[in-house]
Each structure stands twice: as C-alpha cells, then as structure tokens.
Amino acid sequence: MRVRTLFLSDIHLGYRGCRAEALLAFLDQQQPEAVVLVGDIVDLWSLRRVPYWPASHQAVVRRFVQWAAEGVRVIYVPGNHDEALRDWVGASLAGVEVVREHHHVLADGRQFLVLHGDVFDDAVRFPVWLATLGSALYDAMMWISHQVHGLRRRWLRRARWFSLATWVKHRLPEAMRYVRQFEAAACQEARRRGFDGIICGHIHHPALHEREGITYANDGDWVEHGTALVERLDGTLELRWADSSVQETAPQLVRPVVLPVPKLRRVA
Numbered sequence: 200m201r202v203r204t205l206f207l208s209d210i211h212l213g214y215r216g217c218r219a220e221a222l223l224a225f226l227d228q229q230q231p232e233a234v235v236l237v238g239d240i241v242d243l244w245s246l247r248r249v250p251y252w253p254a255s256h257q258a259v260v261r262r263f264v265q266w267a268a269e270g271v272r273v274i275y276v277p278g279n280h281d282e283a284l285r286d287w288v289g290a291s292l293a294g295v296e297v298v299r300e301h302h303h304v305l306a307d308g309r310q311f312l313v314l315h316g317d318v319f320d321d322a323v324r325f326p327v328w329l330a331t332l333g334s335a336l337y338d339a340m341m342w343i344s345h346q347v348h349g350l351r352r353r354w355l356r357r358a359r360w361f362s363l364a365t366w367v368k369h370r371l372p373e374a375m376r377y378v379r380q381f382e383a384a385a386c387q388e389a390r391r392r393g394f395d396g397i398i399c400g401h402i403h404h405p406a407l408h409e410r411e412g413i414t415y416a417n418d419g420d421w422v423e424h425g426t427a428l429v430e431r432l433d434g435t436l437e438l439r440w441a442d443s444s445v446q447e448t449a450p451q452l453v454r455p456v457v458l459p460v461p462k463l464r465r466v467a
Contacts, residue, residue, distance in 0.1 A: 201230045203306055204430040208237035208315065208400025209420035211280065212256040214245040216422045219255035221441045225427065226262055231271060234263065235301055237400045237418060238278020238315030245280075267294030274301055278315035278401060302394075306434030309395040311414070316385065316401030323380035378404050386413040398428060407438045 211217045245251065267273040273295045277284040287297045301313035381402050389397040396414030405419030405426040416436060419426030425441030 200228060201432065202232070202429040203432050203434070204233045204235060204303065205229055205231040206235045206237055206313070206398055206416075206418045206428040206430075207240070207421075208278070208418050209239040209403055209422065210236075210259065211239055211242040211245065211420070211422050212259060213251055214242040214422065215249075215251055217242070217256065218421045218425055218441070219253070219259050221425050222421045223255060223258055223262070225425070225439075225441045226259075229427075229429075231266070231429075233272040234266060234274070235303065235313055235398075236263070236273070236275045236295075237313060237398065238276050238317070239280040239400065239420075240275065240278075241281045241284075243281050243283055263295060264293045272296070274298060276301055276313060276315055279317040303398065305430060305436075306432065309434070310393075311396045311398050311416075312389050312392060312394045313398045316381070316399035316417075319381055319384040319388070319401075322384040323377055378402060382406070382410060382415050382417075386410045386415050389413050405438055407436060 207222075210219075210222060212219065263273055275284065275292070275295050275297045276299070277288075277297065284297055285299065288299045290297050299314075303311045303313050305311065385397045385399055389395075390411075390413055394413075396416065398416045398418065400418055400420065402417065403420040403423050404417055405424055406415060406417045407428070408415055414436070416428050416438075418428035418438070421441075427439050429437050429439055431437060
C-alpha cells in the first residue's frame with residue numbers, strides 16, 4: 200500500500216524480544232515515499248550485555264538501506280538505546296540521514312515535531328515498580344510472552360501476539376499515570392515550539408489522539424505490540440497494527456486509530 204510517510208520506532212534490533220519477523224512481513228505491505236525511524240531502532244544496550252544478531256534483524260537493516268538506495272528518503276532520529284548514533288547527526292549512513300530531531304510537514308502543510316521522546320524523562324515521574332525492578336522484570340515478561348505466543352500458535356493455531364508487559368501495565372494505575380504525564384509533556388513541548396503536533400516513541404505505548412489542540416502520535420514499538428504510524432497520501436494519520444492482538448489484549452490503547460488532520464492554518 201502506498202503511503203506518504205512511514206514512522207517506526209522502538210524496534211530494538213539486537214534484543215531477543217524484538218519481533219523482527221512480524222516487522223518484515225509488515226514492511227512487505229508498505230510502499231512509502233519516506234521513512235522516519237524514531238529512535239531505538241538498534242538496541243545497543245542489549246548488544247553490550249549479550250551479543251544477539253540473527254538473520255531477521257540484519258534483514259530489517261537491509262530493507263531500510265534498500266529503500267534508501269531506491270530513492271525513498273530514510274531519516275534516522277536516534278533514541279536512548281541507540282544514542283551512540285547521535286554522534287553522527289548530520290551524516291548519511293548508507294543513504295540514511297541521521298538527525299537529532301525532524302520537522303515533518305504533512306501533505307496539508309501542518310507541522311509536526313518528530314523526536315524519540317527520552318528528552319521528557321526528567322519531566323515525568325517514572326513508575327516505582329518499574330524503576331525498582333528494572334529491565335530484568337521486563338525481560339522476564341517478554342520471555343513469558345514469547346512462550347505463551349508459541350503455545351497459542353502450536354495448540355490453538357492462533358498467531359495473535361500476547362504481551363504480558365502490556366497486560367500488566369494496563370492494570371497498574373501508576374504505569375498509566377506515567378503514560379499520561381509523558382503525553383502531557385510531549386504536547387506541551389510541541390505547543391511551546393509552535394508545532395501542530397508531535398510524533399514520538401520511547402514509552403512503548405501506541406497512541407493517536409488530540410490533546411488540547413495538539414495532535415499526539417506515538418508509533419508504538421516492535422517488542423510489545425507491533426505498530427507503526429503512517430501518513431496517507433492525503434495527510435491523514437493512521438496507526439497500523441501488525442495484527443489484531445494488541446486490540447484483543449488491551450482494547451483501550453488507542454481510540455481512534457485513524458485521525459484525519461484538519462486543513463487549518465495557524466493565525467499569527
């Protein structure tokens with residue numbers, strides 16, 4: 200399907216919980232004019248702990264490089280897990296432009312700030328349960344998710360993805376309070392800088408909605424969910440899922456998943 204822009208973040212290549220195969224199947228269905236990689240594409244933190252780089256992860260990198268070679272504009276906004284690439288801001292790596300942040304103009308002229316989102320960490324209160332238990336708990340939940348998914352496919356012949364981390368977070372008020380604080384901080388920054396909206400990642404919580412006149416879009420991740428944000432040819436923003444599992448596991452995540460952007464102009 201042809202789209203004007205494809206936004207992806209938090210793929211975490213190099214992490215065992217990365218859903219690279221699902222991402223590759225999703226990318227096979229997309230024909231973007233431009234691709235914006237919104238950080239944490241490669242998980243350098245995980246690679247430093249345990250080297251892990253299967254063929255499917257390399258295939259994802261090749262796809263982006265191939266698109267760039269074919270004339271698709273590919274922009275890379277590094278996040279905190281691939282922050283080493285921030286040293287390459289202004290450079291082109293195999294045709295991929297590396298920038299600190301991206302100012303994106305939709306088809307109708309409205310302007311969006313695109314950044315990973317880790318800059319808002321100081322502005323929000325991190326959930327105590329996650330700050331205390333850290334990545335070990337998250338890794339354990341992702342391992343369980345993969346085991347459950349394997350059993351569902353084998354015994355029930357169902358390929359829908361189950362994320363224990365998502366299930367847990369949506370039942371912890373403090374975790375959801377963190378998400379709301381993050382969204383508020385992101386929208387406040389977009390408003391302060393005169394943008395119509397903001398596109399980010401970082402918190403592994405796909406969303407697309409209006410917040411006090413600012414469009415907030417989080418393209419999600421390819422660890423817990425399997426989501427991407429697309430800009431259609433007419434400027435409409437849409438959150439797309441690799442499958443229907445997230446809506447089955449946590450139906451309150453995003454309402455709606457398609458957001459037409461009004462053709463309005465700011466008055467000076």
